Every structure is written in structure tokens, then in C-alpha cells.
Amino acid sequence: MRYLKLRYEDRDRLFEALRKYGEIYGPVKISKKTYDFRKVSRFDDMDLNYVRTISPPKKFVYPPHEVMFEIDREKGKVSIPEEDMGPIVLFGLHHCDIEGLKRLDSVFMGYPADFYYSRRRKHLFIVGYDCKPDEFCACNVTHTSFSTDGFDIFLHPLPDGWLVRVLSERGQALADEIGMEDASTDDFKAFERYQEERRQGFKWDMDAYVLRGVLEMHRHSDVWEELSEECLACGNCNTTCPTCRCYEVRDIPSIDGVHAIQERVWDSCQFEHHALVAGGHNFRPTVADRMKNRYNCKISPAYGTNLSYCVGCGRCTAFCPAGINFWENLQKLSEVSKHAK
Amino acid sequence: MPNNNPLQPKKAVIKKVFKVTPTEKMFVISFVDPKDQEEFERNYTRPARFVQVNLPGIGEVPISLCSPPTQKGFFALTIRRVGRVTTVIHNLNEGDYVWIRGPYGNGFPIDEWKGRDLLFLSAGLGMAPLRSVFLYALDNRWDYGNITLINSARTKRDLLYYEELEAIARTYKGDGVKVIQTVTREEVEGVCKGRCHLYIPQANVDPKNSVVIMCGPPRMYQSIFDEVIARGFDPDYIYATFERRMRCGIGKCGHCNVGSSDSMLYVCKDGPVFSYRQVQRYPELME
Structure with missing residues (x-):
């Protein structure tokens, strides 16, 4: 990895140079309180001091609706639709979102690799951007507070520009094209200061590995009934989660009865039908069961790794309509298990 | 294409x-x-x-x-x-x-069972997956010891493959293959009465050196686990199949997940066959 410096006044040159890697999507303020990744045409259109966007970047590689097969029943053909996505630059992803994409990679690119995810994923050029946490952020808990891979370049704010960590080969070419200079000792000091301020900002003092044990201890406990009292089972935590990946498959026939599509749509483990099988048996019939499943799933290690699916972005808490606080609940559970001994 | x-x-x-x-x-x-x-x-x-x-x-x-x-x-x-x-x-x-x-899915680890007696316990539709194992064992008869299959259902007409199994029992008579068919909700000629675990004592298998293979509603598993272990069957050789909602079959869609925060299983990928030891490890399977 190279550590370079981009001056503040060179930001438009970076933006112009990025265009050849695809359409640029960056964080934009879309309402009084919320941000989202939208297509941007100028550097200054982006609001890089955002904390979190409402929807995670998973929508670019794993869209809410994906047509898997186009069906012609008369000809007896089941074919895969053409690719509908070109190269994309995702600008301003925080550490948590980069880690979130890595978790999705571990699931969807693990053997056997998902065809649709893989063909979208190769189009991404990722520009990371450093951030300061707010009260819902907990990437320190999930060991995702500093990404060392999973991006092409990463920008860290300095008083007069950015410290740029250049990782990928495409990133190296980009850095050469703009002619970024090497970072100086003063820049590193400013970078360290920024990191120190970040560390001070974290509110939650827990550890995901320890939480695994805590959740194990509550495997058969009644505490879930209590925690889920407020839960509306709306599935908002799933749609805003950067690593939630459950999908439902549905067939939609056209009115002519000949053509049909089979598509996959985001599903939610909070919905009643999630574990319902034919014949009417539901393996997770209550909201408490489903909440327990979600908490366990999020803290469990991602496929082929020892890192939790949860990346500590805080979206499930920030956007919960019932105001359920994921971290507060986990802390409560930790305390209950402390008293237990 | x-x-x-x-x-x-x-x-x-x-x-x-x-x-x-x-x-x-x-x-x-x-x-x-x-x-x-x-x-x-x-x-x-x-x-x-x-x-x-x-x-x-x-x-x-x-x-x-x-x-x-x-x-x-x-x-x-x-x-x-x-x-x-x-x-x-x-x-x-x-x-x-x-x-x-x-x-x-994984299927049953039949290669690990060579030289052992096999005891099949089935209830209702559970006979469908067990048929593949049973027929496989018959096709490789020299690899396994005595075989007993207990097939149960509510009524005689609900018994899966009744005729086929009777025919197999006649063909393999004297070759250590025994088939017991039982119904729970009626008394009719030609079949036994009661749940399948009642007929475990009649099986021609040696508990110390046999494999228990079961499939049926999860409700019956716990009582059968207890029953066969009490009768001295080796807990390392008890297998059951489990069912969950499955959409993709390759562990991506997330519906069939079971387990807790230290590890999650996907029934479609890591199952649907689990050993008794795995059931102890993942009690959520029995829910």
C-alpha cells in the first residue's frame, strides 16, 4: 500500500480521473436527516461529512430485485437476462461499508460463486473515506474500524487535503495519473491525530468475540421476549443492513401465460414466513425467536472467516422505527450474563 | 446455453x-x-x-x-x-x-458405516429419503450387516412403498433384512400397531455395532434418541435428517440457517443429514 497526499484544490482532478472507471456514486443529503449514495456529477455535490447513508452499498451488487431467469414456456426456454450494469465508482464508503461488502463477498463469492453477484461485483471501483463515529457506531466492537483491504483508494481527511492510501493496481494507475505527492511526516501526524479523535468517539465498549459467548449463554433464555416487546417485525433492520443477504425467489407470469420471470427479492428474517415450511410448520414462530436469530446471525462468523457479519455501522439502530438499540440490547445481555455467575 | x-x-x-x-x-x-x-x-x-x-x-x-x-x-x-x-x-x-x-445437501455418510448393522426408523413421509439409503444398502449388501427397517404412518394406506417393502422383505428373507411396517391410528391386518420406536426390540441388529438412521417429524427425534441410547446403541452412529425452508440450496439465501452466534449452519449445505453429536451441538435443529 502506498501513502500519498491529495491536495484540497486537486479534488476535481481526482473526480475527473475517476470518471473513466465508471459512473460515480457518492453520499448525498437526500432529506433533513438522511443521506444516500446517488449519482453525482461534481465533487462538491457530495456531502462527505456524513455518518451513515440510509441504504447500504450492497444495493449496487445485490439489488433489491434481480431477475434471475426469463422464461418462455412455449419454447421451453429458461434464459439468463443480459447484464444491465456498467462500471461504477463508489465514492466515500466508510470502513464499515467496505467491510460489509467483504462479508457479502465471503458469502456470495464463496464456492459455488453466485453468478449474478459476481458479475456485478467486478464492476466496482471503491473509494473509501474516513469518518468520525456517532452514538450508534460500533465498528470498534466488531473489529471493523479500520479497513486494510477491500477498496481501491482510501481518503483520510487532513487539514489541507487528504492522505490517500492506494491499494489496488487500478488505484496505483489513478494516483500516477493525478500525480499525487508522497505524504510528509506532518501529514502522518495529522492522520494520527484524526485516528485518535476517532478512537475517542466510540461509545460502546464491547467485543464481538466476547458477545458470541454472551449470546450463547442466552440461547435458551427468556430475555428475548422482553427485548422483542417493542419490535414491530417490520424488517427495516434487514434492508438497511450492509450484510443482510436473505432472499426470496418468486415467479411472476406475464398476462399472456407464456412468458414469465423468476426473480429474487430481498427477504427479511423478521417476517413471519421466513422459516415457514410447506405443511404449515414455522420454525421461528414468534418475534422473539426471530429477533434472537437475527442477533445470533449478525454476531456469528461470516462464511469462511472468523469476522462477524455485523460491521458496526449502526444502521439497524439509527433507522429502527421502534427505536430498538442493537448495542444497548447486547450490552444488557452482557450485564445479565455477568449477574448470572 | x-x-x-x-x-x-x-x-x-x-x-x-x-x-x-x-x-x-x-x-x-x-x-x-x-x-x-x-x-x-x-x-x-x-x-x-x-x-x-x-x-x-x-x-x-x-x-x-x-x-x-x-x-x-x-x-x-x-x-x-x-x-x-x-x-x-x-x-x-x-x-x-x-x-x-x-x-x-450432504446425504448420509454411508462409507463410514461399512461393516455395521443398519436400523432405519421412519415416520410418514420420512420414508422417502430413507428409501434411497435402504436401497443403496441393499445394492451394496456385502458392505453392511443385518438391516432392519421400521416404516410407520397413520394408516395403512398412508404407508409409503408398502408393497415394495413387503416384496423386498420376501426377497431378502433369510439374508438378515427385516421390514416392520406399523400404523398408529388404526388396527388392520398385515401391519403392526403403534409408533415405530415400539418395534426397536424386534430389530435384528446388534446395538453395539449398528447405525440408527431416522427420518420423520422432528417431534419424534428426541424420544427416539433417548430410547436407542438407553438400549445401548452407539451415540456416534445416530443420524437424522432435518427440514427447513430452502430457496437456493447452496447456502446463500439464508432461510435454512440454524445455530447460534459461534457458528451458523445452513441446512441445505451442511445438512439435511445431521448426526446425533451435531444435534447436541446445535439444539436449534430440534425446535
């Missing part, structure tokens, strides 16, 4: 339909493209894996294979009419097309 999409279903044709019980039919199916059939046979080595049956424009369902890997050129599925897709499947006839992908 060849592609590397693991979710791509392959065209297959229904060769034969048998009405097994009033609600269950057995479909004998083979792939239209011989290459697909070959690939299927290459991947179907352990019995009781499952396939996804896809009816384009209607939906997709996971169904256990009830034919053993030793039968080549076709495979068989026993399907209960229970939902939207299975109702449509039930209306299909010989010569109709279905789309299949798979096989998925």
Missing part, C-alpha cells in the same frame, strides 16, 4: 408417475440432455441428497431424492401434495417437463 450459474435449472422429463398413497406420488424423472444426467450422477454419490424442482412461472420446491445413487439413467422423487407448487406437480403426467437443479 452453458454457463457457470449454479442456480441454472436443467430441463428434465417425467418418465413415469406412480400413485404411492392418496396424497403422495412418485415421479421418475431423467434429464433431457444426457450430459446433465451424467453430471447429476457424478454428484449424486451419497444417498438422500435433494434437488430443487422448478416449474417455470410457478415456483420452486426442494424435494428429497428417493432413488439410490446406484440407480442410473433416472432419479425418483416422492412428492406430497401440500402446497401451491406441489399441487401443480401432482397434475403433471408422463412426458411433461420439469426443471431440476441439484443434487444439493
Whole structure:
């Protein structure tokens, strides 16, 4: 990895140079309180001091609706639709979102690799951007507070520009094209200061590995009934989660009865039908069961790794309509298990 | 069109339909493209894996294979009419097309059982996946010791493969193969009365050196675990199959997850066959 410096006044040159890697999507303020990744045409259109966007970047590689097969029943053909996505630059992803994409990679690119995810994923050029946490952020808990891979370049704010960590080969070419200079000792000091301020900002003092044990201890406990009292089972935590990946498959026939599509749509483990099988048996019939499943799933290690699916972005808490606080609940559970001994 | 999409279903044709019980039919199916059939046979080595049956424009369902890997050129599925897709499947006839992908799941670890006696316990539709294991064991008769199969259902007409199993019992008489068929809700001639675990004492297997293989509603598992362990069966050789909602079959769609925060299993990928030791490790399986 190279550590370079981009001056503040060179930001438009970076933006112009990025265009050849695809359409640029960056964080934009879309309402009084919320941000989202939208297509941007100028550097200054982006609001890089955002904390979190409402929807995670998973929508670019794993869209809410994906047509898997186009069906012609008369000809007896089941074919895969053409690719509908070109190269994309995702600008301003925080550490948590980069880690979130890595978790999705571990699931969807693990053997056997998902065809649709893989063909979208190769189009991404990722520009990371450093951030300061707010009260819902907990990437320190999930060991995702500093990404060392999973991006092409990463920008860290300095008083007069950015410290740029250049990782990928495409990133190296980009850095050469703009002619970024090497970072100086003063820049590193400013970078360290920024990191120190970040560390001070974290509110939650827990550890995901320890939480695994805590959740194990509550495997058969009644505490879930209590925690889920407020839960509306709306599935908002799933749609805003950067690593939630459950999908439902549905067939939609056209009115002519000949053509049909089979598509996959985001599903939610909070919905009643999630574990319902034919014949009417539901393996997770209550909201408490489903909440327990979600908490366990999020803290469990991602496929082929020892890192939790949860990346500590805080979206499930920030956007919960019932105001359920994921971290507060986990802390409560930790305390209950402390008293237990 | 060849592609590397693991979710791509392959065209297959229904060769034969048998009405097994009033609600269950057995479909004998083979792939239209011989290459697909070959690939299927290459991947179907352990019995009781499952396939996804896809009816384009209607939906997709996971169904256990009830034919053993030793039968080549076709495979068989026993399907209960229970939902939207299975109702449509039930209306299909010989010569109709279905789309299949798979096989998925782990299947029973039959190679680890060589030299052991086998005790099969089945309740209701559980006989469908067990048929593939039972027939596999018969086809490799020299690898296994005595075999007892206890098939149970509510009534005699609900007993899956009643005639076939009776015929097998006659054929293998004196060869250490015993078939006990029992019903729980009626008293009729020709079959025993009561749940399947009542007939474990009549099995011709040596508890110390046998494998217990069961399939049925999860409700029955705990009592059978307790029963067979009390009778001295080796807890390391007890296997059961489990069911969950499955959409993809390859551990991506997330519906069939079981477990807790230290590790999650996907029943479609890590199952549907689990050993008693795994059930102890993942009590959520029994929910």
C-alpha cells in the first residue's frame, strides 16, 4: 500500500480521473436527516461529512430485485437476462461499508460463486473515506474500524487535503495519473491525530468475540421476549443492513401465460414466513425467536472467516422505527450474563 | 446455453408417475440432455441428497431424492401434495417437463458405516429419503450387516412403498433384512400397531455395532434418541435428517440457517443429514 497526499484544490482532478472507471456514486443529503449514495456529477455535490447513508452499498451488487431467469414456456426456454450494469465508482464508503461488502463477498463469492453477484461485483471501483463515529457506531466492537483491504483508494481527511492510501493496481494507475505527492511526516501526524479523535468517539465498549459467548449463554433464555416487546417485525433492520443477504425467489407470469420471470427479492428474517415450511410448520414462530436469530446471525462468523457479519455501522439502530438499540440490547445481555455467575 | 450459474435449472422429463398413497406420488424423472444426467450422477454419490424442482412461472420446491445413487439413467422423487407448487406437480403426467437443479445437501455418510448393522426408523413421509439409503444398502449388501427397517404412518394406506417393502422383505428373507411396517391410528391386518420406536426390540441388529438412521417429524427425534441410547446403541452412529425452508440450496439465501452466534449452519449445505453429536451441538435443529 502506498501513502500519498491529495491536495484540497486537486479534488476535481481526482473526480475527473475517476470518471473513466465508471459512473460515480457518492453520499448525498437526500432529506433533513438522511443521506444516500446517488449519482453525482461534481465533487462538491457530495456531502462527505456524513455518518451513515440510509441504504447500504450492497444495493449496487445485490439489488433489491434481480431477475434471475426469463422464461418462455412455449419454447421451453429458461434464459439468463443480459447484464444491465456498467462500471461504477463508489465514492466515500466508510470502513464499515467496505467491510460489509467483504462479508457479502465471503458469502456470495464463496464456492459455488453466485453468478449474478459476481458479475456485478467486478464492476466496482471503491473509494473509501474516513469518518468520525456517532452514538450508534460500533465498528470498534466488531473489529471493523479500520479497513486494510477491500477498496481501491482510501481518503483520510487532513487539514489541507487528504492522505490517500492506494491499494489496488487500478488505484496505483489513478494516483500516477493525478500525480499525487508522497505524504510528509506532518501529514502522518495529522492522520494520527484524526485516528485518535476517532478512537475517542466510540461509545460502546464491547467485543464481538466476547458477545458470541454472551449470546450463547442466552440461547435458551427468556430475555428475548422482553427485548422483542417493542419490535414491530417490520424488517427495516434487514434492508438497511450492509450484510443482510436473505432472499426470496418468486415467479411472476406475464398476462399472456407464456412468458414469465423468476426473480429474487430481498427477504427479511423478521417476517413471519421466513422459516415457514410447506405443511404449515414455522420454525421461528414468534418475534422473539426471530429477533434472537437475527442477533445470533449478525454476531456469528461470516462464511469462511472468523469476522462477524455485523460491521458496526449502526444502521439497524439509527433507522429502527421502534427505536430498538442493537448495542444497548447486547450490552444488557452482557450485564445479565455477568449477574448470572 | 452453458454457463457457470449454479442456480441454472436443467430441463428434465417425467418418465413415469406412480400413485404411492392418496396424497403422495412418485415421479421418475431423467434429464433431457444426457450430459446433465451424467453430471447429476457424478454428484449424486451419497444417498438422500435433494434437488430443487422448478416449474417455470410457478415456483420452486426442494424435494428429497428417493432413488439410490446406484440407480442410473433416472432419479425418483416422492412428492406430497401440500402446497401451491406441489399441487401443480401432482397434475403433471408422463412426458411433461420439469426443471431440476441439484443434487444439493450432504446425504448420509454411508462409507463410514461399512461393516455395521443398519436400523432405519421412519415416520410418514420420512420414508422417502430413507428409501434411497435402504436401497443403496441393499445394492451394496456385502458392505453392511443385518438391516432392519421400521416404516410407520397413520394408516395403512398412508404407508409409503408398502408393497415394495413387503416384496423386498420376501426377497431378502433369510439374508438378515427385516421390514416392520406399523400404523398408529388404526388396527388392520398385515401391519403392526403403534409408533415405530415400539418395534426397536424386534430389530435384528446388534446395538453395539449398528447405525440408527431416522427420518420423520422432528417431534419424534428426541424420544427416539433417548430410547436407542438407553438400549445401548452407539451415540456416534445416530443420524437424522432435518427440514427447513430452502430457496437456493447452496447456502446463500439464508432461510435454512440454524445455530447460534459461534457458528451458523445452513441446512441445505451442511445438512439435511445431521448426526446425533451435531444435534447436541446445535439444539436449534430440534425446535
